[in-house]
Amino acid sequence: MDLTLKIWRQENAAAKGRFETYKVTNISPDCSFLEMLDILNQQMIENQITLPVCFDNDCREGICGMCGLYINGRPHGPDKGVTTCQLHMRKFKNGDTIVIEPWRARPFPVIKDLVVDRSAFDKIIEAGGYISVSTGGVPDANSIPVPKKKADVAMDAAACIGCGACVASCKNASAMLFVSAKVSHFANLPQGKVEAKERVKNMVAKMDELGFGNCTNTGACEAECPKEISISHIARMNREFFAAKIL
Amino acid sequence: MTKLNSKIPQGPLADKWTNYKATQRLVNPSNKRKLDIIVVGTGLAGASASASLAEMGFNVKAFCYQDSPRRAHSIAAQGGINAAKNYPNDGDSIYRLFYDTIKGGDYRAREANVHRLAEVSNLIIDQCVAQGVPFAREYGGMLDNRSFGGAQVSRTFYARGQTGQQLLLGAYSALMRQVHSGGVKLYTRHEMLNLVIVDGKARGIIARNLVTGEIERHFGHAVVIATGGYGNTFFLSTNAMGSNVSAAWQIFKKGAYFANPAYVQIHPTCIPVHGDYQSKLTLMSESLRNDGRIWVPKKKEDAEAIRAGKLKPTDIKEEDRDYYLERRYPAFGNLVPRDVASRAAKERCDAGYGVGSGLAVYLDFSDAINRLGKHVVEERYGNLFQMYEKIVDDDPYKTPMMIYPAIHYTMGGIWVDYELMTSIPGLYAIGEANFSDHGANRLGASALMQGLADGYFVLPYTIQNYLADDIQTPRMTTKEKEFDAAEAEITSRIDTLMNINGKHSVDSYHRKFGLKMWDLVGMARNKEGLEEALSTFKEMRESFWKDIKIPGKKDSLNPELEKANRVADFIELGELMARDALQRQESCGGHFREEFQTEDGEAQRNDSDFMFVGAWEYTGEGKEPILHKEELVYENIKVAQRNYKK
Numbered sequence: 001m002d003l004t005l006k007i008w009r010q011e012n013a014a015a016k017g018r019f020e021t022y023k024v025t026n027i028s029p030d031c032s033f034l035e036m037l038d039i040l041n042q043q044m045i046e047n048q049i050t051l052p053v054c055f056d057n058d059c060r061e062g063i064c065g066m067c068g069l070y071i072n073g074r075p076h077g078p079d080k081g082v083t084t085c086q087l088h089m090r091k092f093k094n095g096d097t098i099v100i101e102p103w104r105a106r107p108f109p110v111i112k113d114l115v116v117d118r119s120a121f122d123k124i125i126e127a128g129g130y131i132s133v134s135t136g137g138v139p140d141a142n143s144i145p146v147p148k149k150k151a152d153v154a155m156d157a158a159a160c161i162g163c164g165a166c167v168a169s170c171k172n173a174s175a176m177l178f179v180s181a182k183v184s185h186f187a188n189l190p191q192g193k194v195e196a197k198e199r200v201k202n203m204v205a206k207m208d209e210l211g212f213g214n215c216t217n218t219g220a221c222e223a224e225c226p227k228e229i230s231i232s233h234i235a236r237m238n239r240e241f242f243a244a245k246i247l
Numbered sequence: 248m249t250k251l252n253s254k255i256p257q258g259p260l261a262d263k264w265t266n267y268k269a270t271q272r273l274v275n276p277s278n279k280r281k282l283d284i285i286v287v288g289t290g291l292a293g294a295s296a297s298a299s300l301a302e303m304g305f306n307v308k309a310f311c312y313q314d315s316p317r318r319a320h321s322i323a324a325q326g327g328i329n330a331a332k333n334y335p336n337d338g339d340s341i342y343r344l345f346y347d348t349i350k351g352g353d354y355r356a357r358e359a360n361v362h363r364l365a366e367v368s369n370l371i372i373d374q375c376v377a378q379g380v381p382f383a384r385e386y387g388g389m390l391d392n393r394s395f396g397g398a399q400v401s402r403t404f405y406a407r408g409q410t411g412q413q414l415l416l417g418a419y420s421a422l423m424r425q426v427h428s429g430g431v432k433l434y435t436r437h438e439m440l441n442l443v444i445v446d447g448k449a450r451g452i453i454a455r456n457l458v459t460g461e462i463e464r465h466f467g468h469a470v471v472i473a474t475g476g477y478g479n480t481f482f483l484s485t486n487a488m489g490s491n492v493s494a495a496w497q498i499f500k501k502g503a504y505f506a507n508p509a510y511v512q513i514h515p516t517c518i519p520v521h522g523d524y525q526s527k528l529t530l531m532s533e534s535l536r537n538d539g540r541i542w543v544p545k546k547k548e549d550a551e552a553i554r555a556g557k558l559k560p561t562d563i564k565e566e567d568r569d570y571y572l573e574r575r576y577p578a579f580g581n582l583v584p585r586d587v588a589s590r591a592a593k594e595r596c597d598a599g600y601g602v603g604s605g606l607a608v609y610l611d612f613s614d615a616i617n618r619l620g621k622h623v624v625e626e627r628y629g630n631l632f633q634m635y636e637k638i639v640d641d642d643p644y645k646t647p648m649m650i651y652p653a654i655h656y657t658m659g660g661i662w663v664d665y666e667l668m669t670s671i672p673g674l675y676a677i678g679e680a681n682f683s684d685h686g687a688n689r690l691g692a693s694a695l696m697q698g699l700a701d702g703y704f705v706l707p708y709t710i711q712n713y714l715a716d717d718i719q720t721p722r723m724t725t726k727e728k729e730f731d732a733a734e735a736e737i738t739s740r741i742d743t744l745m746n747i748n749g750k751h752s753v754d755s756y757h758r759k760f761g762l763k764m765w766d767l768v769g770m771a772r773n774k775e776g777l778e779e780a781l782s783t784f785k786e787m788r789e790s791f792w793k794d795i796k797i798p799g800k801k802d803s804l805n806p807e808l809e810k811a812n813r814v815a816d817f818i819e820l821g822e823l824m825a826r827d828a829l830q831r832q833e834s835c836g837g838h839f840r841e842e843f844q845t846e847d848g849e850a851q852r853n854d855s856d857f858m859f860v861g862a863w864e865y866t867g868e869g870k871e872p873i874l875h876k877e878e879l880v881y882e883n884i885k886v887a888q889r890n891y892k893k
């Protein structure tokens with residue numbers, strides 16, 4: 001396949017960014033999207049054209065949440081239920097022009113090119129995304145039975161990889177799907193009940209403080225989430241939140 | 248030989264750890280606050296250690312190269328974690344887990360360490376459940392178990408196909424709780440590049456801030472290396488792109504011994520290589536071997552027709568399929584340990600029975616789907632099947648998966664004693680970065696167990712035995728001459744790299760080197776190949792330092808510079824791996840020397856000459872490293888030839 005790439009280039013956080021156009025040829029449809037970018041970078045280095053494009057990635061199998069590109073106006077591109085690293089070129093056509101941008105959201109400032117700073121997510125977890133147990137002195141694992149259904153819902157929520165696609169897809173840059181996934185994961189487990197109220201209050205307060213927007217129920221986050229996390233978790237979090245406020 | 252003191256406590260095996268804990272020195276709470284510990288790595292080992300140490304009251308500085316600790320490579324582990332809970336009532340016990348691990352490791356691991364691992368395994372599951380890790384459950388609400396290779400009991404706990412993710416998120420949440428309380432200071436997007444030793448003790452590190460390029464100095468009363476394995480030496484592996492040996496390699500060059508570098512695990516069930524642009528290999532969890540059956544065609548002409556695209560796997564009749572693992576190893580069948588399964592696949596493919604490109608075998612779920620129904624298979628392996636389909640563009644519910652062995656895990660690593668201390672006082676290595684518990688081959692679901700055992704339950708105790716002497720040692724300013732020198736080494740190395748200005752990208756070099764590693768130091772090794780490796784790698788190392796091109800600047804985010812730093816270390820490590828493989832004139836576990844096999848092609852150990860841990864000491868640039876031997880003594884297990892046939 002031969003492709004035209006329009007890629008966002010930005011020296012650093014302070015610099016002004018711009019789109020640059022590059023061409024790649026002879027790309028195999030079995031190549032992954034990031035491998036296609038590797039090929040582009042390889043050409044740039046060996047032919048001394050320009051600086052290679054910076055993009056975050058690590059596991060390249062859809063689980064670490066490190067990669068995340070805004071491809072043709074969609075986080076992680078056109079395929080459903082995958083991260084950028086799992087996107088394959090067979091989803092594009094020969095001759096296509098592909099526009100590649102970083103996540104665009106105020107709480108995720110650009111570091112360089114396509115790399116953004118998502119440490120705001122860590123700060124939200126730091127504010128309460130845990131059960132306060134220290135190492136040692138806990139009961140036998142099977143002394144806390146958990147109904148299978150509940151455990152399954154908790155697992156569905158816990159599958160979030162923290163990539164930030166939900167924020168990038170939301171016109172308000174809301175982090176509600178991310179936060180609610182963690183809240184819901186714990187709220188479904190007996191172990192998480194003890195601190196449920198404090199947790200949701202602290203995490204929501206932190207989210208607001210960091211400049212994430214409000215949720216207006218557009219549902220773009222659910223549609224773009226590579227792990228297909230359901231917005232029903234947002235409803236659950238809202239219930240938890242109001243219950244916590246009332247009491 | 249005299250130089251290695253493994254510090255194994257006296258007394259009967261089952262009492263060693265209890266006795267150690269009862270008599271070791273501790274640090275009292277007010278003194279803990281005065282002590283700083285650097286933990287490099289936030290994977291299962293590093294995150295669990297950092298959290299536990301901070302909970303105890305130590306000041307922890309935690310480093311990782313990703314943008315968040317939650318993204319450490321442990322996140323990718325799929326299948327599960329072992330523990331000797333015996334919940335299924337199938338005869339499991341601490342002794343049995345200990346025994347299986349020693350046997351699976353082909354009698355090349357320390358008894359005392361492995362027994363301790365089995366002892367603490369149950370605590371790990373309790374801890375994780377208390378943290379809210381959503382393990383799979385049965386309808387009664389109790390925890391579910393599955394089986395993994397090398398065991399005849401079901402002792403593996405799992406969270407769908409994302410066990411590593413859930414365990415890491417558990418450890419990460421414990422870590423973030425300590426960040427919140429101020430016990431841990433986080434340094435993300437930081438890479439450790441050097442160790443600082445003062446008066447013979449580890450006292451700090453030099454790290455590069457990957458965003459600004461700044462070279463930073465950090466002091467710690469002790470330093471813990473939890474930086475994972477070195478599988479990426481081979482370029483193509485199941486490891487994350489950034490997984491590296493650099494921290495381990497730099498401490499090796501500062502005097503920490505590197506043990507058993509030749510012991511590399513090749514995982515039997517990975518998606519086969521499909522193109523020369525490929526950047527990594529994807530694992531299909533071993534848990535699939537619970538329900539999937541591995542086969543190739545019985546007739547060569549069928550295999551040829553499949554490769555030519557004239558036949559499909561579903562065209563091959565049952566009686567024309569060779570379920571070679573079930574045939575060769577009736578007692579364990581598809582659940583033989585990884586090294587055995589990998590070699591058997593290679594044997595069939597080398598003999599001309601491979602499918603796909605010729606380097607692939609089938610992993611077939613049709614029996615399981617008929618027996619259990621598609622929904623059960625989907626519930627157990629849904630995300631793995633989806634992953635396979637996304638990569639290969641083929642539906643594994645309908646046609647069998649194609650798999651082939653790939654580099655996956657490294658049993659070798661930094662030598663540590665029973666306390667997990669390296670040969671440098673005050674320097675520790677935990678998780679995959681050390682060599683300690685898996686001998687020559689690791690059983691499935693035991694790496695997660697070891698990482699968390701080290702981090703939650705072993706290191707936080709043993710490190711106090713050392714720090715008890717340090718309560719009077721004031722914090723250093725990092726202005727000391729040892730810090731100056733360590734930093735100067737790094738700035739000069741980076742300048743040299745930036746100024747090479749050659750023609751080739753680091754990746755192209757790594758790829759070339761990795762292929763040579765796979766050919767010469769891979770699944771099957773021999774004397775000629777290893778000698779060739781030694782000379783070739785030396786040449787490659789020299790040309791690397793003349794030939795590579797790093798664009799951009801050193802004082803900004805520069806992934807090419809990061810890669811160059813790592814690949815330079817991989818090439819040096821490659822030499823040591825070849826040297827170790829050459830030295831070990833026997834086949835054991837993941838190390839297979841073609842000269843040493845039985846008539847029916849099984850690995851042949853040589854216990855009288857090689858029942859030792861081979862720990863290498865660095866002696867300087869261009870000089871041969873020295874091999875130290877730690878004799879392995881088996882007092883509680885009868886050493887036998889591994890037999891998975893009966």
Ligand SMILES: Cc1cc2nc3c(=O)[nH]c(=O)nc-3n(C[C@H](O)[C@H](O)[C@H](O)COP(=O)(O)OP(=O)(O)OC[C@H]3O[C@@H](n4cnc5c(N)ncnc54)[C@H](O)[C@@H]3O)c2cc1C
Pocket residue numbers: 287288289290291292293310311312313316318319320321322323324325326327328410411437438439440473474475476485486487490491493494530532655656677678679680691692693694695696698
């Ligand atoms: C695909 C896959 C599946 C697996 N499945 C299983 C399984 O089902 N069961 C099982 O038991 N095991 C499994 N394993 C093995 C297991 O996941 C690993 O052995 C284990 O997670 C390693 O944990 P760790 O904490 O030692 O290191 P890692 O998780 O690799 O963490 C390394 C840490 O060190 C940091 N780091 C590295 N270098 C530097 C540096 N120079 N400076 C600063 N920081 C650095 C990284 O940022 C990271 O935080 C699997 C492995 C793979 C690849």
Ligand code: FES
Pocket residue numbers: 056057058059060061062063064065066067068083084085086
């Ligand atoms: S690189 Fe890990 S999710 Fe894409």
